[in-house]
Amino acid sequence: MINRMSTKFRVIASYLFLAIVVCWSLYPAAWVVLSSFKPGKSLYSESFIPKSLTLDHYTELFQSGSLMFSTWYMNTFKVAIFSMLLSTFLVTITAYALSRFRFPGRKASLTLVLVLGMFPGFMSMVAVYILLMQLGLLDTHMALVIVYSFGSIIFNLFVAKGFFDTLPKGIEEAARIDGASNFRVFTSIMLPLSKPMLVFVALTTFTGAWVDFIFASLVLRSKEKWTVAVGLYDMVNSYQNAYFTLFAAGAVFIAIPITILFMYLQRYFVDGLTAGANKG
Amino acid sequence: MPSKGTNRVSRAQPKPHSDGPMKTRHHMVAPVLSALIPGSGQIYNRQWIKGLMMLLLSGFAISYFASTLRTAVWGMITLGDVPSRLEEVNGRSVNVPGDHSINLMIQSLIVLFLFVLYLIVYISVIKDAYRTGRKRDSGLPPATFRQTLTFIHDFKFAQAMLVLPGAGILFLTILPIVFMVLLAFTNYSSPHHIPPGNLVDWVGLDTFAQLFRLSSWSGTFLGVLGWTVLWAVVATATTFISGLAVALVLSQKEIRLKGIWRTLIIIPYAIPQMISLLAMKMMFNGKFGPINQYLSHFGLGQLPWLTDPFWAKFTVIIVNIWVGMPLSFLLISSVLSTISPDLYEAARVEGAGRWQQARIITFPFIMFAIAPILIIQLAGNFNNFNVIYLLTNGGPSNPEYQFAGHTDLLITWLYKLTLNNNIYNIASAIGIILFIIIAGFSIWNYRQTRSFKDEEMTQ
Amino acid sequence: MKRKQALGGLAKVSLFVLTLSLVITTACSNNANDPNDSKGTGNTPDQSKFDLTFNKLETDLVPEPGASLLIWESKEARPFVEAIMKEFTAAYGVEVRMQELGTMDQIGKFELDGPAGLAADVITTSQDHLGKAASAGLILPNDEFEEATRSEHEAVAVTAGSYNNKLYGYPIKVMTYAMFYNKDLISKPPATMEEVIAFSKTFTDPDRNKYAFMFDAPFFYFSYPFIGSTGGYIFGNNGTDPADIGLNNEGAVKGMEVFASLRKEVLPISAGDIASDIKTTLFSEGSVAMNVTGSWFIETFRQAGINFGVAPIPAIGGNDSVTLSQVNSWYVSAYSKYPNAAKLFARFASNKSAQLLNYELTGAVPTHKEAAQNAVIQGDEITSTFYKQFSNSHSAPSIPEISSVWVPMDAAMVEIWDGNDGKEVLDRAVKQIRDAMSLNAKQGDKPSEPGSTEAPF
Secondary structure, three states: OOHHHHHHHHHHHHHHHHHHHHHHHHHHHHHHHOOOOOOOOOOOOOOOOOOOOOOHHHHHHHHOOOOOOHHHHHHHHHHHHHHHHHHHHHOOOHHHHHHHHHOHHHHHHHHHHHHHHOHHHHHHHHHHHHHHHHHOOOOHHHHHHHHHHHHHHHHHHHHHHHHHHOHHHHHHHHHHHOOHHHHHHHHHHHHHHHHHHHHHHHHHHHHHHHHOHHHHHOOOOOHHHHHHHHHHHHHHHOOOOOOHHHHHHHHHHHHHHHHHHHHHHHHHHHHHHHHHOOOO | OOHHHOOOOOOOOOOOOOOOOOOOOOOHHHHHHHEEEEHHHHHHHHHHHHHHHHHHHHHHHHHHHHHHHHHHHHHHHHOOOOOOOOEEEOOOOEEOOOOOOOHHHHHHHHHHHHHHHHHHHHHHHHHHHHHHHHHHHOOOOOOEEEEEHHHHHHHHHHHHHHHHHHHHHHHHHHEEEEHHHOOEEEEOOHHHOOOOOEEEEEEEEHHHHHHHHHHHHHHHHHHHHHHHHHHHHHHHHHHHHHHHHHHHHHHOOOOOHHHHHHHHHHHHHOOOOHHHHHHHHHOOOOOOOHHHHHHHHOOOOOOOOOOHHHHHHHOOOOOOOOHHHHHHHHHHHHHHHHHOHHHHHHHOOEEEEEOHHHHHHHHHHHOOOOOOOHHHHHHHHHHOHHHHHHHHHOOOEEEOOOEOOOOOOOHHHHHHHHOOOOOOOHHHHHHHHHHHHHHHHHHHHHHHHHHHHHHOOOO | OOHHHHHHHHHHHHHHHHHHHHHHHHHHOOOOOOOOHOOOOOOOOOHHHOOOOOOOEEEEEOOOOOOOEEEEEEEHHHHHHHHHHHHHHHOOOOEEEEOOOOOOOOHHHHHHHHHHHOOOEEEEEHHHHHHHHHHHHEOOOOOHHHHHHHEEEOOOHHHHOEOOOEOOOOOEEOOOOOEEEEEEEEEOOEHHHHHHHHHHHHHHHHHEEEEEOOOOOOOOOHHHOOOOOOOOOOOOHOOOOOEEOOOOOHHHHHHHHHHHHHHHHHHOOOHHHHHHHHHHHHHHOEEEEEEEEEHHHHHHHHHHOOOEEEEEOOOOOOOOEEEEEEEEEEEEEEEOHHHHHHHHHHHOOHHHHHHHHHHHHHOOEEEEEEHHHHHHHHHHHHHHHHHHHHHHHEEEOOOOOHHHHHHHHHHHHHHOOOOHHHHHHHHHHHHHHHHHHHHHHOOOOOOOOOOOOOOOO
């Protein structure tokens, strides 16, 4: 009886805790959404729900002559998709090689990647700029895809390698005894098992392309090539007139695709990881 | 375990040479030939395709380096001789382009990097010619092109996979870092040494000397460093603990609608930080922000969230939990779901309580999987640019500091030094010191983790 | 099985997101015209209040054959730039395109894009970025039209466009701030800070968010009247001598006392909480009676529909208030492929007719003497007040050392506003500025270095 009571209490307390966490998570988000319907340019408002609401900022996003929001949106979409594909490929092969094989220099490479991720990146951006200039890639989306994808190796390698580490050795050994080659083991046994990890990497790179404004503004020099994040940052970074409400409306448009993707993929991500690990 | 194979020579089906054993000197001739004309040794060894490929590559490389290597070495040493300048032509000023020291430095680096890569190829071509020559000397036929490919596929699979990512990282990450490190040894700074109107020169360790000679700089450095370390530790710990707490609560089997809860909790991760942080900045405004308005509604005092040094530090930590918790939560959740229920069942049978189960099963499991990620997060927090830059921009200002405020991290301070003041060389010197600290710490830590030492836990 | 479902779900989602974004972008892209390629759709000067003529300039300079130009200007200037581009193309047959870029960001971007060949032929910036651009050899001097520029424009504007006694700029407009006031809340603008304090006692009520007088106290640029009006200055010798810093002299300290007193009597908010964004909203809502800000906010307040006027900033310590002013000028890129066409454009877009047109389309305050004397502008209460405030302003220094000033001085303003001793804080800030400058200067001390002396032009 006491045990039941305490279980009940624990469950109620847990729900309460989760409710508080959710409120805390959603409040700023809701605030941004509401601001996007607020007239004027400022985020400041006397009350949580603005006195009057307007859709003006949304129409302005797509109709203003000086904003090219729809172009930016399409650009971002393109960059995000291609970076997602390329980075998933690169991260997977790198992590796989470093996790499942033993060769001289392996530990050194791992340490090197760990260390490289710690360098304050923006200081070396000039060098990347010149490198891209030499390759004639400045102001192209391809440059962004390349930079994001190779950058994502450094940031995702350890998550991906950690995943491959947890896959039991038995699987590939069994396959080898059956005469499967390295390539076959990788493509038809390891890759299917690593879908959750692939989703993780794909997701982080995809979102990365939507939110990065520092690197994108270095590479993309003309306005019609911009991604949404660069365009949005430009709205509030103006020294003279900042368009916070317009910015909020644009923000809602960035958050929508990412949130939808997350809503579906996170379940898959967690479930898939379970399935992969329990097979062993 | 074939993957462990790092054999020098393929032992695949040795077939005696039809001519029988003979005293030959292929292992001498082939490498010498390849050293003179890379690829010719391979051709001598009757490895036609490989030889031709090497010949082509070398021809291309030599013609490339012939035109660039000299300039690169000269550029690296001198950083240019003549700055761009204005000259009067028919009474009108005309810009005469000169040497742009910084661009020259980067371009030279690119050439030198390529050259080192080529040298590596060159040496391995000679080695390969030697090995194949030896093989022929012992009466075995040289590997056919197909055999070479099979050998790579079977025994160098990992290395082959790493070629493309490695090359990308070399040029897009390592080269820029080398460039940045080199800047610390130049006088590249505003106002007198900004190209292309001026040249930049090597100054050795002068920059470091200056950094420590000027007490206002070294004082700022130590102060900012102290807060950076504190911030990194606290920020990492708080996001980890909060993510763990939420994940543990949600993982209880009694909780329903897990998917919906999870979605709601990770929403902050889906909103670009640039947006949420600017919104937070507004919300925490001490006078006009909604948070203080609520506090005063309930009769509580108003807090100086962003304007008092202590509270500003508190606020950035709180906001960082908001930003960082969802990812920790997601990672920990997925680790939790990999723990087999049988383990808990077994523990229960042994009479372990909830807390004991957590202590013997849950935590070790999480730590094993998360520890390397924690280290990366810690390092990431050292360099957590967004939260500080967008929320407080380093403020409130600290009168004792040189161009820095109370919440400035080394990275945001660096950003101000480069962006506002263009003191690139000092910024680079600080960056190097910062890097040495973080990297040293992380490497030491990483090597302590079981995931590094003992990667086969799941065996 | 479960995984398969999830994958199916994944495919559906991505399809959904894909179609959604496609629908959004294609549906809306029709409306968005391409601003980067606009070839002038602005108001035609036919309907102008002024008698504007846009003829070829009197010079033997001709545009290079096949020339086309790229211009960088800020968002706010778009209507004017589009109109003037059209006139320039009509007069010279040279195609001109405009890219929007904030005037504060142009030099930073130009440093990279210039040598890379991606930068504009004509850029716009204010003099606090000029020293850096000129000493780095990024821009060409205004040699062709030097005499005309010197004689036609205000001396301050000419000084602002010059570095090391060499004229680089083609002045466009004057930028400074003054005091906007809400005529419904305060009928007559106060002339002194004492009057502001007196009015504040009857008006300010922080609990109801009512404030008599708001200004961006934490920004040195906007707090400068409390230094400059009472005898302080940034650099001596008209802003050209970095060794002579006047930011902690007696006058500056005295002005800072008035500054600190405003915190107690007029604006009881800590410096970190004074956000310009909120200030703008409060003024637009009619909660703030007086608001110190720049002329670039005129349009915002007009749209908000408040009954406002503009007055000079009230006198500080018995002296007329001196603001910090900037002059926006065109500068011709040293990397331009068509320097002659670029020079012609810069001149064409800064002469009298252009400045009147600019006034008409964007409310810009002219630097051209004759344009400023025009009856319409003289009769415009707002513009003439800004002009008046401008004539009582210190020009922001153009030497590159100015970049060491902003950060320490912003910090000092915050400190003093929040209650620290003015003298002590200013002394420390000046020491920081000197430290930062000495750091940069020291490396130029080596006599043997070719680049160590001032650039030889």
